Amino acid sequence: MSGPVITLFRRDLRLADNPALAAAVATGQPVICLFVLDDETARPFGGASRWWLHHSLVDLDRALRACGGALILRRGATVDVVADVARTTGTTALYLARRYEPWAADQENALKSRLEPEGVSVRRFGGTLLSDPDAMRTGQGGPFKVFTPFYRAVLKAVPPTQPVLAPTTVPAPADLPDGDDLDTWALLPRTPDWAGGLCETWTPGAAGAHDRLDSFVDAALNTYETGRDVPGIDGTSALSPHLHFGEISPRQARARLCFAADRQPETATGAAAVERQLVWRDFAHYLLHHWPTLPDTPFRPEYASFPWYDDPVALKAWQRGHTGFPLVDAGMRQLWHTGWMHNRVRMVVASFLVKHLMIPWQAGEAWFWDTLVDADLANNAANWQWVAGCGADAAPYFRVFNPILQSQKFDPRGVYLRRWLPELAALSDKQIHRPWAVPPLELAEAGITLGKTYPEPIVTHEAGRARALAAFQAWREGAS
Ligand SMILES: Cc1cc2nc3c(=O)[nH]c(=O)nc-3n(C[C@H](O)[C@H](O)[C@H](O)COP(=O)(O)OP(=O)(O)OC[C@H]3O[C@@H](n4cnc5c(N)ncnc54)[C@H](O)[C@@H]3O)c2cc1C
Numbered sequence: 001m002s003g004p005v006i007t008l009f010r011r012d013l014r015l016a017d018n019p020a021l022a023a024a025v026a027t028g029q030p031v032i033c034l035f036v037l038d039d040e041t042a043r044p045f046g047g048a049s050r051w052w053l054h055h056s057l058v059d060l061d062r063a064l065r066a067c068g069g070a071l072i073l074r075r076g077a078t079v080d081v082v083a084d085v086a087r088t089t090g091t092t093a094l095y096l097a098r099r100y101e102p103w104a105a106d107q108e109n110a111l112k113s114r115l116e117p118e119g120v121s122v123r124r125f126g127g128t129l130l131s132d133p134d135a136m137r138t139g140q141g142g143p144f145k146v147f148t149p150f151y152r153a154v155l156k157a158v159p160p161t162q163p164v165l166a167p168t169t170v171p172a173p174a175d176l177p178d179g180d181d182l183d184t185w186a187l188l189p190r191t192p193d194w195a196g197g198l199c200e201t202w203t204p205g206a207a208g209a210h211d212r213l214d215s216f217v218d219a220a221l222n223t224y225e226t227g228r229d230v231p232g233i234d235g236t237s238a239l240s241p242h243l244h245f246g247e248i249s250p251r252q253a254r255a256r257l258c259f260a261a262d263r264q265p266e267t268a269t270g271a272a273a274v275e276r277q278l279v280w281r282d283f284a285h286y287l288l289h290h291w292p293t294l295p296d297t298p299f300r301p302e303y304a305s306f307p308w309y310d311d312p313v314a315l316k317a318w319q320r321g322h323t324g325f326p327l328v329d330a331g332m333r334q335l336w337h338t339g340w341m342h343n344r345v346r347m348v349v350a351s352f353l354v355k356h357l358m359i360p361w362q363a364g365e366a367w368f369w370d371t372l373v374d375a376d377l378a379n380n381a382a383n384w385q386w387v388a389g390c391g392a393d394a395a396p397y398f399r400v401f402n403p404i405l406q407s408q409k410f411d412p413r414g415v416y417l418r419r420w421l422p423e424l425a426a427l428s429d430k431q432i433h434r435p436w437a438v439p440p441l442e443l444a445e446a447g448i449t450l451g452k453t454y455p456e457p458i459v460t461h462e463a464g465r466a467r468a469l470a471a472f473q474a475w476r477e478g479a480s
Helices: 019-026 047-066 078-089 102-118 147-157 196-201 206-219 221-227 240-244 250-263 265-290 301-305 312-320 326-338 343-356 361-371 377-388 403-410 415-420 440-445 461-479
Strands: 005-009 031-037 071-075 093-097 121-125
Touching (some): 019 093, 031 078, 047 206, 102 121, 147 265, 196 326, 206 221, 326 343, 326 361, 326 403
Parallel strands (some): 031 071
């Protein structure tokens, strides 16, 4: 009898629409389902992601056990661990889903060159994205650098298709290799346990992903186009961590949207708009695949000489939500409490960091990496670079978001601000966006002492904007 097949789970923590798992089961051989916690050859997970990962692995193991399988957990460098499991179990093949982080691509190449000479075939499958980054090329044959033509090309090349169903059985080998006890990985915070807000907000795992998508489709898909910019309502899917960990595939999400649009035509515009966001996700991964330095290095190389500031005090104020700008502070506190932030607010807080404070986008990327439950190398880097003006198809640096106007426009009644900044709740809808402009008597009536109960602005909008534009101008002149 032939030996087992290893399915290596990385960020595809689901049974359904998982081509690598489906192919492994279809061999008829026993399947070893393996997850490796690799802090050696991958960028280590941030704190919030570790919390998510713990719960997602519990869920995946439960789902596999219900099909007769089990999830084997090991820790170490992926290639060494997989080679060891393959050798000790007589494995004949390794199946895995392709990923696009530079380290993941390196792992895939290293697995091939290590295992194949030992008689273990290595097969890579899709499923992480809607489109294959190697297949998408401009008319001239080069990689896309602009989103809209990429978007059109994806829609043309990749029509919606039906996801693959979950296997009903995942036959495990009689002698399962040993694995670690998940608790020994200590992925959950203990002292202090800061994850209370995450527990209240999320249900990691495939069932949680599908429940969230169903609720979004029922409650908000028909208003997504306008609602997606309003941070005070649940106007977006909040699927991003589920997609990041692969608890739901983008094809499954797209199929659900198409189904809704067919059945309820009033949701068709919203469904197309969410599909467009899924293609933004593909685009970020596409950029990372073709430009692997994206997480650290400006996509537009001239920005390497941009005169950023090193300002640890301002960085800390931004991280803690103590800038004195309510929309920025509310966003940073939503992030700290829930591990997630609304997209409109992400753009505002990111712009504030790189423009008003002139702190390098890499510092913001690193903070998001640690605190977001959806921290994703491709999406995070591509979006930070977009805001900083140095990315592909980016907003130019001189376009500076005004955090006061953004707040007035997208949270006019202060719903989002009051949720995350209860200390400002007593201000009127008009005042809450600019507490520093409120007369002292009215501030006192609202129980606010600037500098004590709520910070003074660490920079004024006008001064921050002027400083950023002057630096940009001087840098451009120096560079030309
Ligand atoms: C500075 C900055 C950093 C970001 N960092 C991340 C990150 O680390 N991980 C992450 O998943 N997203 C990141 N985003 C993109 C975006 O903010 C989130 O994907 C979105 O807020 C998730 O909410 P949602 O699931 O409700 O999105 P929806 O509006 O419901 O969109 C559906 C899905 O499309 C994808 N998507 C939406 N917007 C974008 C986008 N701009 N770029 C790429 N994919 C997108 C996500 O997978 C999302 O779940 C970042 C944006 C900014 C401005």
